[in-house]
Amino acid sequence: MTQLRYALVLAGGLSHERAVSLRSGRRVADALAAAGVRVEIRDADAALLPALAAHPPTAVFPCLHGALGEDGALREVLELLELPYVGSLPDACRRAWAKPVAKAAVRAAGLATPPSVTLPRETFRELGAAAVLDALVQRLGLPVFVKPTQGGSALGSSLVQEREDLPAAMVSCFAYGDTALVERFVNGTEVAVSVLNRGTGPLALPAVEVAPDSGMYDYTSRYTAGTTEFFVPARLPDAVVHDVAAAALIAHRVLGLRDLSRTDLVVDDAGTPWFLEVNVAPGMTQTSLFPQAVVAAGLELGEVCRDLLTVAVQRHTRRGSDG
Amino acid sequence: MRPDHPAADQVGSRLDPYVDRYAARALGMTASQIRALFAVASRPEVVSLAGGMPYVAALPLDVVGELMGRLIIERGAVALQYGSGQGDPTLREQICAVMELVGISAHPDDVVVTVGSQQGLDLVTRIFVDPGDVVLAEAPTYVGALGTFAAYQADVMHVAMDDGGLVPEALQEALADLAADGRRAKLLYTVPSHQNPSGVSLTPARRRQVLDICRQADVLVLEDDPYGLLGFDGDPLRALRADDADGVIYLGSFSKTFAPGLRVGWALAPPAVRDKLVLAAEAAVLCPPSFSQIAISTYLQSYSWQEQVKVFRKLYRERRDAMLDALPAALPPGSHWTRPAGGFYVWVTLPPGLDATAMLPRAVTARVAYVPGSAFFADGSGGTSLRLSYCYPEPERIREGVRRLAGVLDQEMQLHETFGVRGGLSGAHPRGQPDAPGPDLR
Numbered sequence: 001m002t003q004l005r006y007a008l009v010l011a012g013g014l015s016h017e018r019a020v021s022l023r024s025g026r027r028v029a030d031a032l033a034a035a036g037v038r039v040e041i042r043d044a045d046a047a048l049l050p051a052l053a054a055h056p057p058t059a060v061f062p063c064l065h066g067a068l069g070e071d072g073a074l075r076e077v078l079e080l081l082e083l084p085y086v087g088s089l090p091d092a093c094r095r096a097w098a099k100p101v102a103k104a105a106v107r108a109a110g111l112a113t114p115p116s117v118t119l120p121r122e123t124f125r126e127l128g129a130a131a132v133l134d135a136l137v138q139r140l141g142l143p144v145f146v147k148p149t150q151g152g153s154a155l156g157s158s159l160v161q162e163r164e165d166l167p168a169a170m171v172s173c174f175a176y177g178d179t180a181l182v183e184r185f186v187n188g189t190e191v192a193v194s195v196l197n198r199g200t201g202p203l204a205l206p207a208v209e210v211a212p213d214s215g216m217y218d219y220t221s222r223y224t225a226g227t228t229e230f231f232v233p234a235r236l237p238d239a240v241v242h243d244v245a246a247a248a249l250i251a252h253r254v255l256g257l258r259d260l261s262r263t264d265l266v267v268d269d270a271g272t273p274w275f276l277e278v279n280v281a282p283g284m285t286q287t288s289l290f291p292q293a294v295v296a297a298g299l300e301l302g303e304v305c306r307d308l309l310t311v312a313v314q315r316h317t318r319r320g321s322d323g
Numbered sequence: 324m325r326p327d328h329p330a331a332d333q334v335g336s337r338l339d340p341y342v343d344r345y346a347a348r349a350l351g352m353t354a355s356q357i358r359a360l361f362a363v364a365s366r367p368e369v370v371s372l373a374g375g376m377p378y379v380a381a382l383p384l385d386v387v388g389e390l391m392g393r394l395i396i397e398r399g400a401v402a403l404q405y406g407s408g409q410g411d412p413t414l415r416e417q418i419c420a421v422m423e424l425v426g427i428s429a430h431p432d433d434v435v436v437t438v439g440s441q442q443g444l445d446l447v448t449r450i451f452v453d454p455g456d457v458v459l460a461e462a463p464t465y466v467g468a469l470g471t472f473a474a475y476q477a478d479v480m481h482v483a484m485d486d487g488g489l490v491p492e493a494l495q496e497a498l499a500d501l502a503a504d505g506r507r508a509k510l511l512y513t514v515p516s517h518q519n520p521s522g523v524s525l526t527p528a529r530r531r532q533v534l535d536i537c538r539q540a541d542v543l544v545l546e547d548d549p550y551g552l553l554g555f556d557g558d559p560l561r562a563l564r565a566d567d568a569d570g571v572i573y574l575g576s577f578s579k580t581f582a583p584g585l586r587v588g589w590a591l592a593p594p595a596v597r598d599k600l601v602l603a604a605e606a607a608v609l610c611p612p613s614f615s616q617i618a619i620s621t622y623l624q625s626y627s628w629q630e631q632v633k634v635f636r637k638l639y640r641e642r643r644d645a646m647l648d649a650l651p652a653a654l655p656p657g658s659h660w661t662r663p664a665g666g667f668y669v670w671v672t673l674p675p676g677l678d679a680t681a682m683l684p685r686a687v688t689a690r691v692a693y694v695p696g697s698a699f700f701a702d703g704s705g706g707t708s709l710r711l712s713y714c715y716p717e718p719e720r721i722r723e724g725v726r727r728l729a730g731v732l733d734q735e736m737q738l739h740e741t742f743g744v745r746g747g748l749s750g751a752h753p754r755g756q757p758d759a760p761g762p763d764l765r
Contacts, residue, residue: 014369016684019362045366125741155356156684167742174738175684211335223354225339235333287338 004037007309008057010074012043015066016176017153020223024284025063027291028305032061035302037309044068052081059309059316060085063284065152070281071097084316086308088280092256096278099149099181102255106275109254111247113275115140116183118149121174133166136182143185146170148177152279154218159185183276188268190217191234193248194282194293195261198307199314202252204245205293209234225287232296236267244273251278259308262290348454348476357695357758360683364692365764370724372646372711373692374764375519375667377579381638386626387582391618398617406613408605410436410589414620418589421623422575425516425551426565429591435600436611440549440576440588444471444512446603447545447572447590451509452477459497459511461489463670463699463708465519465547466759468512472701479701480508486661488525489513491532498540510545511537516560517550517666520699520710524560524664534567549576549588552632554665555640569593577619579667580632583762585615639667645718646711646725653729655736667714670696672707673732676744679709680758682735691727698759 009032011025012018025041032039040057042048044064060083068074072090079090088096096102100118107113117136124132137144146169147157156176158169173180194205209231212221221228233241248263255261255278262282265273282290284301294301364371394402409415415431422429437443444467452458454476460468462481472479480501483493494511501507513533515525525533537544546563554560564573576588590600604611622628646669650660657674673679680695696708711728713721 014363014366014690016356016360016363016687018366019359022362045368121738121741125737129742153356167744171678171738171742171744172681175681209335219356219359220353223359226337226342226345227353229335229337231333231335292336292338 003058004306004309004313005058006038006040007032007059007061007306008052009039009041009061009063010044010048010069011041011063012045013064013066013068014044015064015068016151016155017065020153020283020285021063021065021069023223023286024065024281024288027284027286027301028061028063031300031302032305032309033302035300035306037302037306044074049077049081052083056081056083058084059312061305061309062087062281065281065283067097067150070152070279071150082316084309084312086305086312087259088255088257088261092258093280096255096257096261096280097150099147099277102251102278103275105254106247106251106278109250111250111275112272114145114184114186116181118179118181120179124170129167129170133163133170137163137166140182140184145183145185146173147181147183148173149179149181150177153222153283154216157218159216186266186268186274188266188274189234189236190264190266191236191244191273192289192293193244193263193265194290195248195252195257195263196294196297196304196308197259197311198304199311202249204248206232206296207234207236207241207244208232208289208292208296209236210289222283223285223287228287230289230292232292234267237271240267240271240273243271247273247275251275259311260290262293348474351473355758357680357683357698358760360687361692361760361764363687364760369687369690369692370716370720370727371692371764372713372716372721372724372728373694373760374715375712375762376715376764377583377667378635378638378715379582379584381634382582382631383626387622390621390625394614394618394621402614402617404613406610406616408610409601410434410611411613411616411620414587414616414623415589417620417623418575421552421580422562422564422573422591425548425559426561427573427591428565429568433591433594433597435590435592435597435604436616437574437588437590437604438608438611439578439583439586440547440574440590441467441471442604442607443574443588443590443600444468444545444547445474446600446607447510447574447592447596448472448475448477449603450596450599451543457501457506457508459494459508459542460701461513461518461521463520463696463705463710464512465514466694466698468547469699469701472512477509481700482511484518484521484523486523488515488518488523488529489533491529491536494533494536498536498542508540508542511542512545512547513563514547514550515563516548517553517663518668519550519666520668520694520696521670522661522663522666522668523670524554525563527561530561530563531566534563534570538567538570544571545574546571547574549574549579550666551575552580553636553639553667555636555643556664564591572596580635581619581622581628585612585619587611587615587619636665639665639714642713642716642718642721643669645721646713649722649725653725653732655732667712669711669713671709671711672696673709675707676739677732677735678706680706682731685734686728686731689727689731691724691731693728694759703758 072093212228415434564571573591660671696705
């Protein structure tokens with residue numbers, strides 16, 4: 001039995017999702033403490049590395065959302081420091097973090113993902129926004145979903161029904177990042193499938209269906225308890241339940257993810273699951289989807305997090321003895 | 324969900340077991356992506372021009388510490404006990420002396436000590452405003468007042484202001500419009516001196532006009548005066564209440580002249596109103612904090628507190644100058660901004676088409692923060708403007724913050740030129756809690 005002397009939860013950071021990250025981190029830390037793990041929570045700032053050097057944790061549980069936490073950079077640093085951590089390797093994070101890259105990878109593996117166009121801000125400036133947007137609408141049709149290629153919590157994202165609303169959506173998107181992903185909107189049932197691997201192979205947890213009162217699963221619907229109805233398991237026929245689970249496992253595998261991930265999909269009226277994006281540091285707040293899936297699977301969040309830390313330590317130990 | 328679906332009648336979870344029990348006034352209390360951005364603004368890497376925290380580090384903390392220590396040893400049995408609902412009688416006498424500095428002559432019996440002037444605002448709204456009642460307020464107005472008015476489901480109507488403060492003609496027009504609709508305003512809420520968020524003060528001539536208009540229309544004036552003693556030039560501006568004892572309820576505060584952490588303010592009201600305020604205050608908090616009241620009373624009595632206010636004035640003046648010196652090079656052509664003669668804030672209005680709300684995420688990425696103008700309007704309009712505060716950062720940080728803001732604005736101009744529109748976040752809050760940072764943001 002691997003001893004977890006003490007675990008460090010990383011939360012906060014400087015991304016737009018800092019507030020969400022702090023809540024995720026607090027929940028994971030509380031769950032770990034309830035599961036009997038000695039745990040500390042710490043921000044990712046200039047004091048982090050000296051603190052890690054002075055008082056190295058047995059393992060790290062990153063709960064940082066947005067850049068640094070999900071783009072692989074933090075994990076590169078943890079690799080440098082040779083600290084065991086929960087979650088995917090840096091290069092896998094980089095693939096998942098860049099939504100167009102992740103979409104291309106899962107498409108190549110046979111999954112459906114809505115047709116999309118990825119364009120940096122400069123393209124519109126250099127070629128003229130109106131002409132580019134016209135071409136975009138001609139190719140994708142309407143409605144479309146506009147979102148930054150990187151980032152989560154639906155920040156900078158909007159559903160565009162009319163051509164005239166597209167410029168404003170682009171400006172909102174470019175407030176959060178320099179490259180936009182414009183994706184054909186697929187109407188249907190929105191589900192999230194969490195994948196968990198506690199050392200015995202990846203397992204798809206029950207799909208969580210989201211039904212926001214506003215019709216849009218935006219920031220407010222995500223983080224205001226009561227404004228979204230969640231169905232776990234999702235209200236889907238058995239065959240489709242199987243398909244969405246399989247899709248999430250494929251995404252997890254082809255992107256080379258490990259330990260945990262959450263894949264967001266939409267199931268159209270024909271029952272086809274469409275891959276939207278995958279998260280390597282899924283939200284862990286009181287209204288987040290991964291913890292709901294854990295509970296629906298009959299598991300305890302604290303025990304799951306503890307097991308993931310244990311797996312990380314064992315992996316690290318094995319690597320040390322191999323090398 | 325298709326009707327023939329095998330689990331069409333399945334009941335979901337909302338993760339909030341109380342969802343069907345909240346009062347209607349809680350409906351607008353939702354998470355906001357704009358407010359979430361202020362979580363980043365609290366980090367030291369970010370130059371925050373967003374918060375409104377007084378620079379309490381300039382207080383003589385050793386003196387205050389010694390004073391408070393002695394207070395507990397010598398008067399702890401009183402300072403740690405419940406007190407009167409109306410507030411400590413000695414402090415109320417001292418408050419009258421403080422108000423004399425803005426021209427108010429008042430009796431201590433008419434003073435109600437409150438938990439910050441914010442509670443005074445809450446209590447006055449509680450006893451005067453029913454859901455749907457009209458409250459007039461400056462455009463823009465103090466975001467904390469909007470929160471209170473929203474909590475009581477008031478219908479806030481904004482009245483235009485310019486560099487001379489509230490425009491009397493606009494006030495008259497608003498009252499006439501209301502009368503034409505068979506409605507009346509219950510209150511005019513105003514911050515006439517060094518207003519938050521605009522930094523503008525109501526001119527002396529307009530003060531008389533506003534009082535006349537409200538008297539004729541039988542509208543009660545709620546005067547909020549936290550910055551009255553923080554003018555940078557000359558004597559403090561004369562309060563509206565100094566010239567109308569019956570038509571004005573005055574709110575004062577020690578948060579800017581001494582320490583916001585003690586949470587002590589006051590309301591000065593005509594006797595009939597005062598009695599109701601005391602009952603409402605007792606229902607809300609039983610009594611204002613005894614320790615804080617006695618600490619402030621002792622400070623006022625034993626320390627040259629007016630000299631300390633001069634220290635604050637000098638400090639804030641230097642910071643105001645740093646900001647005003649830096650702004651011309653940073654803001655795009657067509658921008659204009661206020662030049663405050665006191666208080667904490669500069670109000671910037673960008674050229675048409677630019678949107679300070681939509682721009683905030685980019686600003687946070689560039690490690691600078693401000694409050695978008697939309698926070699200061701009940702309907703979420705005002706997105707072309709932003710509030711910059713200079714009260715907390717040192718002058719060099721202010722200059723750096725404005726430099727960073729210039730880069731953000733440059734990119735925003737490019738985006739605007741490219742797409743010809745503003746972004747889609749303006750008016751993101753339909754009602755309820757405005758998109759503003761909490762009180763503890765630097």
